[in-house]
Amino acid sequence: MLVCMRLERFTERLPFKAPLCPDNLFGHLIATAVPGVEEWRDGVYRRSLRLPFGCGTAALRPLTDHVECTVELSDARDLTTALDLCRFLLDLDVNPVEVDDALSTDPLLAQLVMSAPGRRVPRTVDGAEFAIRAVLGQQVSTKAARTHAARLVARYGTPVGDLRLFPLEFDPAELAMPESRRRTMAALLEALQSGLDLSPRADRGVAREWLATLPGFGPWTVESIAMRALGDPDAFLPTDLGIRLAANALGLPSTPAALVRRSEVWRPWRAYAVQHLWATGDHEVNRIPA
Template identity: 65%
Template structure:
């Protein structure tokens, strides 16, 4: 979008928050870059330059605006609605792969050369993977500086910087302030993390409290309602208006509490290792589908006169996703042809026996969901399920553990679908629900789902799978969101009959 100068100028002049994260505005007379909705008086159009990423602005020598804080914009919806190389690379960068494995690790996961990845990211985003990861580290550093009393050395380590000098130089360059000055400007009374005891690794106790932005509108009912209704005891819970769950992260584990507010999602994170901060935030945003563009999605769905009343009644529905793709795939198999309650019971048994125990100061969360490696070692005869589903379960967890089936931000959607369909017991419903909830495919569709067929019949839509699929072609590429609107028409069970 940043190449459409006239459209970008209109968005900046109208301070349209819908475009925050889609592009960034750099002002040549001040040397700063802003989000489109920056509250300051818009500059003259001839002084505006438009960039596709914060990293590209920084590469061009611009520093972040202190008023609108462009580094805290919602992410571009492009990266969660596409499955091409650039989108997969951006999802992996957000998941911290470049910080942990470097650019060669990113290239290896994607199956391309480092040169190809550099070239494509530069062409579309104006910055390579190192610059994009650096911008993400700067954002994490700012968050820790402003919301915790951690020593600056610990902030640098937690944000992913290799040295204090690089940390100091980056913060000064991006924010035009030294780290200590950035902390001095932060609002007082911000909840934070207590300083570490000497000799301990960063963050041994305490919680980080932060705000996760989103593009309005957001309807939290189906989003949090679905997560609460399917919550696995010990791993997830709904308590005091917040969805809480355990997180398996690269450097340790964490606990997160998420509650909807009018203009943000309140997030409270407790991490075993603060180096997991950016990964945890990225996964929570992905689970809640916070980078979606609800206006574009709803406008497309409103073109169908039978869907339009549903959209108008409760706009801004999101697709409830997951923080752990492998976990969701396992739970999808456990939920085949059983009720929601039965699926939760099966999952809770696995968690109790095979999950890793965690300590929760509030007492409601007890385990991490078992890893594929742990589940692959389970005696099949101990599983209380029909033999055919037992075969489906054991085949899936073995292939997940061996890497034969890879589910993650880097997944190639068509290839992953084909691999899942080749597994015993995997039909179109199971594959599409994994594509929708785990892979994040915004166009995944469930025409055989009992709840969808019942809703379609009540609305006057075709109710047979073939005819409904034909009608749903007009909803593309947002059929997964149409599913959310259709599910909301009835209090049907969340689990479904098809396989």
């Protein structure tokens, strides 16, 4: 059993290529934060980390030309991995100029890109955790999904300082949700234990195929995991209601099949087009709290 005792602190600068639009990047992480695992306090986003040699926490503060990153680790050998996970979480290694230039060739997206250059894709530090949270969030509000997740964390989460690790093993029968979603969760947990790899280094094709075989895993859930956990820059969510409403408002096709055809011109950066389309809505994921 993983036990995280004394933590050693390291502070590093995480540089990135400008521009960087922090609004939906940190806004998404804050709005969907699971109590006990994540928090936003005094301009800093914090969360727990599950690492190869132990565990830890990361505190991330967005600044003008870098992100200030403070990690506290149970084993110093995890420092490089922890910093890499933080960079992946915030999508700091993309070239935003290349993405923005590509999407701006579409006149219907150009104004969105011009008004918020450097949008990134908010990701995750733990693909298995994200997949479990995606199932918890199926057909319920963001608030309800956070409540389900917080209960799991309170019961099964391993303490890491003042935070906890999100549990990857538990009994789905104890979840307060419909039986069909309990079966979905049980199938996911079994797949994860059987070797389903949802890390950034995973084979995306293999992961997508495996996820698609699980009961209750439709295209929206599979593509969300591909975008946030696998880091696929071309993942696309044509069935998402927010995307369809935004597309309709811009004069883009709004039916899924037509939108997929239209999105061909955004390849290989459709995940970033998704962020721009989502940002047209008035939702808390699109802004950093005052």
